[in-house]
Structures are given as structure tokens and as C-alpha cells.
Amino acid sequence: MFKREWKNIDRVLLGTCILITIISLCIIGSATHINKGVMNYGFAAKQAGAFVIDLAVLLTFCRYDYRKLKKYSKPLYIINLLMLAAVLFLGKSALGAQRWIQLGPITLQPSEFSKLIMIICMAAMISERVHELRTMRQILPIALFVGIPFLLVLKQPDLGTSLVFLGIAFGMLFVAEIKLSLLRNMFAAAVVAAPIGWHFLKAYQKERIAVFLNPNADPLGAGYHIIQSKIAIGSGLLFGKGLFNGTQSQLNFLPENHTDFIFSVIGEELGFLGCAGILFLYFLLIYRGLMIAKDCKDPFGMLLATGIVSMWVFQLLVNIGMTCGIMPVTGIPLPFMSYGVSALTTNMMALGILLSVYLRQQTMIF
Template identity: 40%
Template sequence: MPWQAITRSIRGYPVRSSGGIPKRRSIWERIHMDPWLLGLLLVLMGSGLLVIYSASGQNMNVVIAQSIRFGIALVAMLVVAQLSPIFFLRWTPLAYGVGVLMLVAVELVGDIGMGAQRWLEIPGVIRFQPSEMMKLAVPMMVAAYLYRCELPPRLRDIAVCALIIGLPVALIAAQPDLGTSLLVASAAIIVVLLAGLSWRLIGLVCVLLASGLPLLWMNLHNYQRQRILTFLNPETDPLGSGWNIIQSTTAIGSGGVFGKGWLEGTQSQLEFLPERHTDFIVAVLGEEVGLVGMVVLIFLYLLIVSRGLWLASESQNTFGRLVAGSIILTFFIYVFVNIGMVSGILPVVGVPLPLVSYGGTSSVTLLLGFGILMSIHAHRRLLPR
């Protein structure tokens, strides 16, 4: 297709086929939205609102607040999808730099909540976590760097990527927020792996990480060490640090195959379950809809991941493939970690269930990521390979 036809297509004009007959573009192509992925996301968010209504003690104010946040996030996703990968490639270094500066500001003047200093607040305007934006900025920065390198990456390129990843991860871990720091690191490491890292280097990195575990343990905060010990044996402190995981597994187990029914969960409605509308919302779902409902939820997530991977595979340039692949695989990691920690197979790290748990910044960040994914698919021929 000639360049003129490509530009006309991007602007929404009809594109003529080889026979001279104009091809009418659908509304989804004009707004750069994938209808299948968008539909799955809307179903997931709608299901999340139903669960939040139950988990919050049937508090409509909480549901309305989350609905407004979803609306803002959907508008942000639509706007971002109109931007081209060239825009993201050009402005990613600035976004990364601003993000790092905001993390430094959190360390100096950030708000403290629940024992951690993770928020920046503009009085009367907004209160947000800069670490959330780094879930996108860090992997995109790594992808932008590798886009200009010869692939597969050499050891020197790996060292540069390690510096790009290490600075924001260290600042987030110092807040302290070990869970988010690990997720940011995971998202960026996925980019490096997708770039074709050799198995020899992967093995070397694994050895280095394993050798650094004792040092990591010594630098963990006391509550972080306690979380790991509680994961190994929650019964050692059933009324203290083990309370969360004991109550969540009890709630999931009591749901059985078909659950107790919507709004009928005892662990959640009687407030035995902590953080029931945020990090532990899966336990509410498991108690009320049982194994069948959990399987349906997991299947819905798998459909979203599968569609996202297909869109990522359609990209015809390195930057697009790396960013799109990282976004959807990181989304999968969020789901796996949250369900794993609530069901007792992973330590509790404070990761919300994507687009189901109550929260504003995380919802906006996730849908911004999907907007970038749809933009990369819609403009997949703009960047050179």
C-alpha cells in the first residue's frame, strides 16, 4: 500500500483496494479500538462492580466512585489509542525521567498512609501513586532503548537495561512497596526476554539473582520478612500476621462448588475478611460464587490475555512487539500474583486484582496500557522493523 494510502487510512479516510474500489472502514478501525478486547474488558469491569458492591457491604457510594474511575480510565484508554507508536517512542524518555523525579519527590515530601510513604498529593486536586505510572514507563523505556540496539541484546545492553530498571525499582522498594517494585521489575524484564535474550545469559542472571537472595533478605523490612514467614506457616500467628491468609482461604473453601450466593458470604459480610474490596476481593468472589464462578473469572482473564497476545503478535516492528508483549504478559502476572496470594500459594504482597479490586490509579494505569496496546495494533506499520 502506498504511503499516501497509509496516511489516509490513519486519518480515517477510505482506502482504495488494488481494484480501485474504496474499502469502508468500520467505526472500530476509525477510533483504533479492538471490539473483542474492549468487550471483554467491559464485562470484567462490570463483574468487578458487582463484587465491589457485595464486598463493600452494599455501599453504593463505593460502587459509584469506582464507576467514575472506570469511566475516566476508559476515556484515557480511548485517547491514548489515537496516538501513534512514534509518539510513544519519542516521549517515553521524558515520561521515564518525570516518573523518577516524582519517585524522588515521594521520598522527600510524599504522603504517608498505612505505614508507607507512597503518595503525592496536589491539595484539592488529586492524590496518586507515581509508582503506578512506572509500571508502563519502565518497560517502555527499556523497549525504546532496545529498539535502537542490535538484537539479541549483548551484555553491555543488558547492563544498561539493568540501570534503567534498577533506579525506579530501588526508589519504589524504599517507600516501602516491595510488591509494586517486583511488578515493575517483572514488566521490564519481560521486555528484555522478548528481545531474544540468550539462554546462557538468562542462566547467568538467575545465578546472580539467587546468590543475592541472602542480601535481599537482610534488607527487607520486618513486616516484609513476616509476610514470607507467614506464607510458609500462617498458623504460627493466627490472630496476627496469619489472620489475612487464614480468613481468605477459609472464605474460598467455604464457597464450595457453587458458592453461597451473591451477598450471602459470611466471612465478607460479617467483616472477618480484611481488605475485602481491594487486595482480597477474590476471597469474596470465591465464597459467593464458588469454584464455578472462579473458573469463569479465570477463563475471562485468559480470553483477555489471549486476545492481547494476538494483537501483540500482529505488530511489525521491534518497539511495538516488545511494548505490547510486555503489557499483556504483565497483566497476566498481576492476575496470577493476586489469586496466588489470596489462595495461599504465594506470599501476600499487596497486589490488587486487575479491574476487579477497588482502586483508581491502578485502573487508569491498566487501561492506559490496553490503550497503548490497541494503538500499536492500529498503527502497526508506522515504524520500521
């Protein structure tokens, strides 16, 4: 059975994701190998260890029949809410936010896993309503379904991850053939509600949006990240300064160079060609994901694949746009690239589910 599954697996998709992750280990090692003048590859080693374990997780989800996930959607939704609520009371604070739970030596970020859980739950819910989303009354249950975890994540506060929920929901509703006039009305309502939402943002979140429009207004404060990121990417020119030779990242001018701003390190050390190569790999990733969604005849599988691809696309656009100064700074990681055990594990589980959809589709064909 395993040989037959391996023969039918989408090797382009699997190989692309593994290659991106291996490249990320090199970039993380380059960005963090010097700590206060001492050589230290601890971050790269920890990420590599998580990657090895996650390969087993990937294989498990790949061989598991994704269709069985549908019957667990309601319990998963309840677990998701309890998990996010627990962060508010038991969570560990860092960088002005309470997003992590400490389990012995392991630090987990539940909001990362929440994204995948929401994809499963929304796919189960929307699959029963495909071709029927024609009125606001039919959309309201879905909006409430997404809205509760959205608010819990926003409360942490984690504006970036909460916005990922909206990106996922938009992609899934679009392929479920929601009436386009409803999408326009929802977008218009969001624009009208934006001034109200502004008052609920934290001070640092407001600063990030303000400096997005003019980073030089506070070059040593809120605008520092964007300015240093643009300097790093621009200084790489065509070929880059070489791996382990970037000055902005090696001399710690670039903050969060192994997490949120890892693409800036790629731009500085590998140059325009390196960035183009990484973007091509992401293109393959998204393209294969879309093809799996397109070819899937099962509405639940199609929506699962769409939700996973929507999550990756949204994070790609926001993270890379942020490092280039065309998006506000948010804590959204670059899929398979940014350092973070929770984010990597979530993406590997998502990849496993996507491959499971592909394999079951091949089984139906052959």
C-alpha cells in the same frame, strides 16, 4: 476516521476488559456495601465514576499513534524518577508505607503509573537492541535503567510493585531474544543476592514471607490475611453463597476485601464456577494481547504489547496465588478488578496503547 478505527478495533479485547471492570464494580459493591452496620456504596460509586472518565482516557490513547511515544521516552523516564522521588518526601503514609500523593480530594499512587511509564521507556530502549543482547555488558545499561526506579519504589516500601518491574523486564527481554544463558545467570545471581536483600526488607515484609510458609504460626497476626482468604474461597464451594451473601467479606473477617483480596470475595460469593469464569476472561485478555504482540512487525510496538501483557500476567499470578496461599502476601492489585483509581487508570491507559498497536497494525495491512 473514527468509524474506520472502530471497525478495525479488537472488540474481543476491549469487550473483555470492560466486562471484567463491570463485574468488579458489582464485587466491590458487595464487599463494601456494609460499613459499621450502615449501607454505603461509596467505594463502588467512586470506582464507577473513575471508570467512566477512564473510558475517555482509553479512547484517547487508542486513537493516539503509539509510535510517537518513543520520542518521549527520555522525558517520561525523568518525570518518572521525579515522581517516585517526590513520594519519599511528600507522600502520604498508610498501612505502614508511603506510596500516595494527595492532590486536593484525589489520592494518587505514582508507582502504579510508573509501571506503564517503564514499559514505554524500556520498549524504546530495548527496541534499538533487538537480536543484540548477547553479553552482560549489553544487558548492564538496561539493568541500571530498571534498577533506579526499582529501588525508589522499594524504598517506599512497595516490594510488590517493584517486583512487577522485574516481571515486565523479563518478558520484554525474552521476546527481544536475549541469550538464554544470560537469563539463567541473572536468575542465579538473584538467588545468590536474596539473602543480602532479606536484610533490607521491613519487619512486616519478613513476617509476610515467614507466614507464607506457615500461616498458623501467627493466626491472629501476620497469618490472618491468608487464613481468612483461604476460608472465604473454600467456603464458596461450587456455586458460591451468592452476591452480597458472603459471610467472611460481609462480616469483615476478610481484610482488604475490595482491594488485594477481592478474588477471595469472588470465590466465596460466586464459587468455583465464578472463579473459573473470571479466569477465562483473563485468559482472553492475555491471549489477545499476546496475539497483538506476535503480529506486530514494529519492534517498539511488539515490546510495548509484550510489556503490558507481562505486567498483567505477573499481577494475575501473584494476586490470585496470594489469595490461595501459594504466594506471599503483597500489595499487588488484580488488574481491572481491585478497587483503586490509580490502578484502574493505569490499566485503561495500557489497554488504550495495546489497542493502538493493534489498530496501526491493521492500517499497515489494509
